[in-house]
Amino acid sequence: MTGGSMLLEFAGNLVVLAIIGLALFCYVVEFDLILGNPDAQWKRQAATWLGVLPILLSALPLLGLLGTITGLLTTFRAMASANELNQSFVSSGIAEALITTQVGLIMVIPGLLLCAWIRRRYRDLVKS
Numbered sequence: 001m002t003g004g005s006m007l008l009e010f011a012g013n014l015v016v017l018a019i020i021g022l023a024l025f026c027y028v029v030e031f032d033l034i035l036g037n038p039d040a041q042w043k044r045q046a047a048t049w050l051g052v053l054p055i056l057l058s059a060l061p062l063l064g065l066l067g068t069i070t071g072l073l074t075t076f077r078a079m080a081s082a083n084e085l086n087q088s089f090v091s092s093g094i095a096e097a098l099i100t101t102q103v104g105l106i107m108v109i110p111g112l113l114l115c116a117w118i119r120r121r122y123r124d125l126v127k128s
Helices: 003-009 014-035 040-081 087-127
Strands: none
Touching: 014 040, 014 087, 040 087
């Protein structure tokens, strides 16, 4: 199973949807700042968002961890109530649990890099 098809398989997971939604929101804000004209209004917006974006982005891996814990608890509950343990059942449950951590980490890294680039651009404009 490839990573892309695995993500589609777990797209119904609410935590995965929350991670993707929050990441997309952050990326829209970042691209708006990247493509914006660096005038006085841009400086005000950048100053505001540079305080908020790192907090929002830091929630992505935490949401991934929440999804992992939720998925593992669901798997262990199902294992406890099952009459017979099936290796593929356990493996798929653990994979479902871990996909949220992977998605959270994958989504946060580009966001943090873009945020750092915007911060540098902001500082360069404030200096001049």
